[in-house]
Amino acid sequence: MSEIAFSAEAMEVVKKIIKRYPEGRQKSALLPVLHVAQAEFDGWLSPEVMDYVASILEIKPIEVYEVASFYTMYNLQPVGKCLLEVCQTGPCMLNGADDLVAYLENKLNIKVGETTTDGMFTLKTVECLGSCGTAPMLQCGADYHENLTNEKADALIEKLRTDNKRSRYC
Amino acid sequence: MGRKILLEHENVPGIETLEVYRKMGGYRAAEKAIKSMAPDDVTEEVKKAGLRGRGGAGFPAGMKWSFIDKKSDKPRYLVCNADESEPGTFKDRYLMEKIPHALVEGMIVSSYALGAKTSYIYIRGEYFYVLRILEKAIAEAYEAGLLGKNIFGTDYSLDLYVQIGGGAYICGEETALLESLEGKRGNPRMKPPFPAISGLYASPTVVNNVETIAAVPHIVNMSGDEYAKIGIERSTGTKLISASGHINKPGVYEIELGLPVEEFIYSDEYCGGIKDGRKLKAMIAGGSSVPILPAHLITKTANGDARLMTYESLSDGGFASGTMLGSGGFIIMDETACIVRHTWTLARFYHHESCGQCSPCREGTGWMEKVLHRIEHGHGTMKDIDLLVDISKKIEGNTICPLGDAAAWPVASAIRHFREEFEYHVLNPEKIKDPKHFEKEPFVSSVTQNA
Structure with a gap:
C-alpha cells in the first residue's frame, strides 16, 4: 500500500x-x-x-x-463514484420523495444503501437538506438537484455516467 | 406589497457582488457604525429595535449581546449560526446565496458592537456551494479593506472565516455548534455557563442566526426606533418565511410581522393558495419542531381572532390551540396528506439527529419512530397512541438541550389534534396499505366534518 x-x-x-x-x-x-x-x-x-x-x-x-463517526457526511465505508443523497424528510415526502427513491432504486437496480455493480452509484436517503421548497431533490457532491421528475432524474443519471467523475463536496 | 428590508434587492442583477451591493447602499451601516458610533451604541439600537433571534427561539438579540462578559481578559467571539437544518427551513440558504454581503456586513457591524476581533460563520456541511459564495464575498470584502486591519482607517480590525460542518442537525443548538467549531462531536453543553460567559475556547461568545445578523445593518441605517415601528408590538421588523408543502408557490418570502396567516397562505403575493384547489388540512408554522395545527386553528385562533404571523398570535392559546413562529419554516398540508406518515418522517428525523447524550432523547426518539412506523404500516394498537403521548412527555424537559422538546412536540401535537386519524390507522390496516392512502379519498374526521 x-x-x-x-x-x-x-x-x-x-x-x-x-x-x-x-x-x-x-x-x-x-x-x-x-x-x-x-x-x-x-x-x-x-x-x-x-x-x-x-x-x-x-x-x-x-x-x-x-x-x-458522529457526522453524516463522512463515509466510513467506500461508496460509489457518485453518491446520490435523496432527502426524505416531511416536506420532501409530501412532494414525492418516496416516489423518487423508488424510481431510482428501480432504475439503478439497487436498494437504498447499496452500490451499483459497476461501482458508479451509491443510493442513500438523508434527512432534511434545506431544500423543502424545491422538493423532491437529491444532492450529489456539492450540487443540489431540485424539483426532480423522473425525466430529470434520467437526464441526471445519464450526465453523471457520461462525466464519469467522482462526486465531491469540495 | 409588504415592506421588504432584507430582500429588498434580491432581484437586482449582480447583487451577490460587492460592487452592486455597495451601489444599492451596502456597507453604509458598517461605515456609520465603525466611524461614528461607540460599540455599545450599536447594541443599544439593536435593543431599541426589539430584534428577536430569527433562528427559532425568538430571544431578544440586543439583550443577548448585553450579557457578553466584558470583564474577561479573553478575546470575544461572534459566531454566526448558519447550520440551518430544521425541516421546512431554507431561508438562510436563500439569503446567503442571493445577497452574501448582507451577512458579511452584518458580521462586521455585529462584531464591532461586541468587540470581537475574530468571527466565524458556521455553515452546515451540505451547503458547500453556499460556503463558496460566502468565501468569495469575504475575499472581496478583504480586498476592499472592509475586513482585516484598520477597517475604514480606524483602529478596528476584524478577521472573518467560514467554518463548514459535517452534517448534524444538533449543531444548530448553539453550544453543540461551538463544540463542533472546536473540532468535536456536536454534543450540547450544560448551561450555565452560557456562551456569553464561556463559549468558543471558553471565551465570551455570542451566537446568532444568519437572519438576525443580516438585520443589524438595516437597524443601524434606519435606527432602532424606526425598525421597531415595523410589525406589531413585541414582534418587530420583518421575517423570512420558508414556505413549502402543498402550496402553489413554495419559496422564501419576507413578510412584515403581523401579516394575517390567511393572507400569507392564499394571497398570490405569497403562497398562492393550496395546490390544485384542494382543502387545507394542517399547518406547521415554524419548522418541524413546533406543534402542528389543524385547519380550524390556522387562520383563526381558538377565540375566533384572525391568526397573525407574529410570535404572540401564533402561540395564542398555548399548545392547546396554538403553535410557535419558530424559524419560519412554514409547511402546509392539504387533505391528501397523511398526518401519521408525516409525523413518522419527523420522528425518524429526530431519532437520526439525536446526539445520544441524554437517555430520554436517545432512547425515546427511537421508540417514537418505531411506534409511529408500526401505526403507519398497519400494525399499531390503540395503546400505541397513548404510548406515544407517554414517551413524548418523558422526553420533554428532561434533556440538556431543546432537541428533546423538538422531538416530543410534533408527536404530541399530532395526536392532540388528529387523534381520530391515528385511530383510523389502527382500525383500518387494509385501507392504509397504499402509502398514498389519503390521496384518492381524504380522511374525514368529526372535526373536519363539522367545519
Whole structure:
C-alpha cells in the first residue's frame, strides 16, 4: 500500500484552514480537513486516512474517529463514484420523495444503501437538506438537484455516467 | 406589497457582488457604525429595535449581546449560526446565496458592537456551494479593506472565516455548534455557563442566526426606533418565511410581522393558495419542531381572532390551540396528506439527529419512530397512541438541550389534534396499505366534518 499523503495542493488548503484558529486550537480544523481528506482519498475515510489526519492536526486518532463517526457526511465505508443523497424528510415526502427513491432504486437496480455493480452509484436517503421548497431533490457532491421528475432524474443519471467523475463536496 | 428590508434587492442583477451591493447602499451601516458610533451604541439600537433571534427561539438579540462578559481578559467571539437544518427551513440558504454581503456586513457591524476581533460563520456541511459564495464575498470584502486591519482607517480590525460542518442537525443548538467549531462531536453543553460567559475556547461568545445578523445593518441605517415601528408590538421588523408543502408557490418570502396567516397562505403575493384547489388540512408554522395545527386553528385562533404571523398570535392559546413562529419554516398540508406518515418522517428525523447524550432523547426518539412506523404500516394498537403521548412527555424537559422538546412536540401535537386519524390507522390496516392512502379519498374526521 502506498503511503497516504495529501497532494501539495490539498496540503496548501489544509495549512490555510489551520491558520483560521488561535494557536494551539488546530483541532478546530478537523471537520473541514476531513472534508478535504474525503475528497482526496476516493470519497471515504479509511482508518489509515483518519490516522493521517490525526498526525497532521497533532491530535489522537480517537479524536478523529469519534468525530468522523458522529457526522453524516463522512463515509466510513467506500461508496460509489457518485453518491446520490435523496432527502426524505416531511416536506420532501409530501412532494414525492418516496416516489423518487423508488424510481431510482428501480432504475439503478439497487436498494437504498447499496452500490451499483459497476461501482458508479451509491443510493442513500438523508434527512432534511434545506431544500423543502424545491422538493423532491437529491444532492450529489456539492450540487443540489431540485424539483426532480423522473425525466430529470434520467437526464441526471445519464450526465453523471457520461462525466464519469467522482462526486465531491469540495 | 409588504415592506421588504432584507430582500429588498434580491432581484437586482449582480447583487451577490460587492460592487452592486455597495451601489444599492451596502456597507453604509458598517461605515456609520465603525466611524461614528461607540460599540455599545450599536447594541443599544439593536435593543431599541426589539430584534428577536430569527433562528427559532425568538430571544431578544440586543439583550443577548448585553450579557457578553466584558470583564474577561479573553478575546470575544461572534459566531454566526448558519447550520440551518430544521425541516421546512431554507431561508438562510436563500439569503446567503442571493445577497452574501448582507451577512458579511452584518458580521462586521455585529462584531464591532461586541468587540470581537475574530468571527466565524458556521455553515452546515451540505451547503458547500453556499460556503463558496460566502468565501468569495469575504475575499472581496478583504480586498476592499472592509475586513482585516484598520477597517475604514480606524483602529478596528476584524478577521472573518467560514467554518463548514459535517452534517448534524444538533449543531444548530448553539453550544453543540461551538463544540463542533472546536473540532468535536456536536454534543450540547450544560448551561450555565452560557456562551456569553464561556463559549468558543471558553471565551465570551455570542451566537446568532444568519437572519438576525443580516438585520443589524438595516437597524443601524434606519435606527432602532424606526425598525421597531415595523410589525406589531413585541414582534418587530420583518421575517423570512420558508414556505413549502402543498402550496402553489413554495419559496422564501419576507413578510412584515403581523401579516394575517390567511393572507400569507392564499394571497398570490405569497403562497398562492393550496395546490390544485384542494382543502387545507394542517399547518406547521415554524419548522418541524413546533406543534402542528389543524385547519380550524390556522387562520383563526381558538377565540375566533384572525391568526397573525407574529410570535404572540401564533402561540395564542398555548399548545392547546396554538403553535410557535419558530424559524419560519412554514409547511402546509392539504387533505391528501397523511398526518401519521408525516409525523413518522419527523420522528425518524429526530431519532437520526439525536446526539445520544441524554437517555430520554436517545432512547425515546427511537421508540417514537418505531411506534409511529408500526401505526403507519398497519400494525399499531390503540395503546400505541397513548404510548406515544407517554414517551413524548418523558422526553420533554428532561434533556440538556431543546432537541428533546423538538422531538416530543410534533408527536404530541399530532395526536392532540388528529387523534381520530391515528385511530383510523389502527382500525383500518387494509385501507392504509397504499402509502398514498389519503390521496384518492381524504380522511374525514368529526372535526373536519363539522367545519
